[in-house]
Amino acid sequence: MNIYKFRLDYVREKMKKEDIDGIVLFPSSNLYYMTGFKTFPEGRLLLAVLPVEGEPFFVAPKLYESQIKKDSYYQEMILWKDEENPYEVLKNTMEEKGIDKSKLAVDDTMWAEQLLHMAEVLPEQEFVPLGNMLNGLRLIKSQEEIEKIQKSSDIVDGVIEELKKYIKPGMTEIEVAAFMEFEMRKRGSEGPSFDTIVGSGINGALPHYNAGQKKIESGEFVVLDFGATYEGYCSDTTRTLAVGEPSEKMKEVYNIVKEAQELGVKTARPGIKAKEVDKAVRNYIEEKGYGEYFTHRTGHGLGLQVHEDPYISGVSEIVLETGMVFSIEPGIYLEGEFGVRIEDIVVVTEDGCERFNKTSKELTII
Helix, strand or coil, X not given: CCHHHHHHHHHHHHHHHCCCCEEEECCCHHHHXXXXXXXXXXXXXXXXXXXXXXXXXXXXXXXXXXXXXXXXXXXXXXXXXXXXXXXXXXXXXXXXXXXXXXXXXXXCCCCHHHHHXXXXXXXXXXXXXCCCCCHXXXXXXXXXXXXXXXXXXXXHHHHHHHHHHHCCCCCEHHHHHHHHHHHHHHCCCCCECCCCEEEEHHHHHCCCCCCCCCXXXXXXXXXXXXCEXXXXXXXXXXXXXXXXXXXXXXHHHHHHHHHHHHHHHHHCCCCCXXXXXXXXXXXXXXXXXXXXXXXXXXXXXXXCCCCEEEEECCCCCXXXXXXXXXXXXXXXXXXXXXXXXXXXXXXXXXXXXXXCCCCCCCCCEC
16 A cells, blocks of 8 residues: 555544544645655745545645645645735635535644634634644654665764764864764765754763864863754764773763663663663663763654654653664763763664664774
C-alpha cells in the first residue's frame, strides 16, 4: 500500500473515533508527513484539508501549483491569486464541499492570525486542536524514514572526522560552526536541523549555548552539538573534543559521561519504559558523584523534527517499541570550568537498539 494512503487511512480511523470531520494542516512537518509537500511559504495561506471522507485537497497560492503537482501525493488544488482574498476562497471551498459547519482538527503549529481569520469567515465551524492524533503514527519510523535518518547521521559523522583535521587553538567558536555547516551542505544536507552548538571551555558548561566570539584555547574541551537534514529528516549528534592536553579531572568526567552514554545504549530495548533508560544513565552519573551536574533529560525522539516523541526522561511512561528513534545524550556541566556531552541517535530493534552514529566516542585530543 502507498505510504500516504496508509497514513490517511490511519488518521481517518482516529477521526471517526473522535467524531472529527477533517484535519486542517498548516505548512509543517505534519503536512510533509501526510502529503509529501514540504515547501513552507511565509505569510501566505496554504493549507491541506484531509476530510474523513472524500479526496484530500489543498487551498494554496497559484504560484505553488507546480510545486504541489511535483511533490504532493494528493493533487486536488483550489488555487487563489494575489488579487483574491484567500479566506473567502477557503470559505467558498468549504461550503461547496459541505464541510463548512463541521468539526475540524487544526494543526497545532498554525499561526494564530490565520486561525482567527478562518474562524471569522467560517463562524459555524468548530475548530479543535490536532493534538496527539498523529503522534502514534509518527512514533514508529518506517524503513524509508530510518534510511533517511541514517543518511543524515552519516553526513554529520563525516563532518566530525573532517573537523578533527581543521580545529585548532585560536579559532573562534563561530568560525568552527561556520565550517561545520558548510561541510554539512557539501555532503548533501539541506541545512542544519537546529542552531549549531560550539561551546569551548567554560561555555561548554552551558547545555544550550550556541557559538560566540570566544577563541578556543589549548587545554580546553569543545562541545560540538549539531545536526543535518536530509530529505526533511533530522540528525542530532554531540561529541566533545579536547583541543590540547586535558587535565586529569577533565579526563575523569569525560569517561563517566562516555560510560553512562554506553549504558543508556545497552539499556534501550523493546518492552521497557523510556524512563528506565533515563534512570540507568542518571543513576550511573549519580554513583560517580556528579548527579547534580546532569541537568537535563537523557534524550528525545527525532525524525521530521529534531525534538519529538518519545522523550527519554525520568517521568516518561512510553514503552519502547521497534522502530522508535531517539537520542541518548548524558552530560556533566561544571559551571565556570567545562562541560562534557556525548550523544548518539539510536533506533530500537527487535532485541535492543542500534546506533546511527559510527564516529568514535573515545576521547580525541587534537
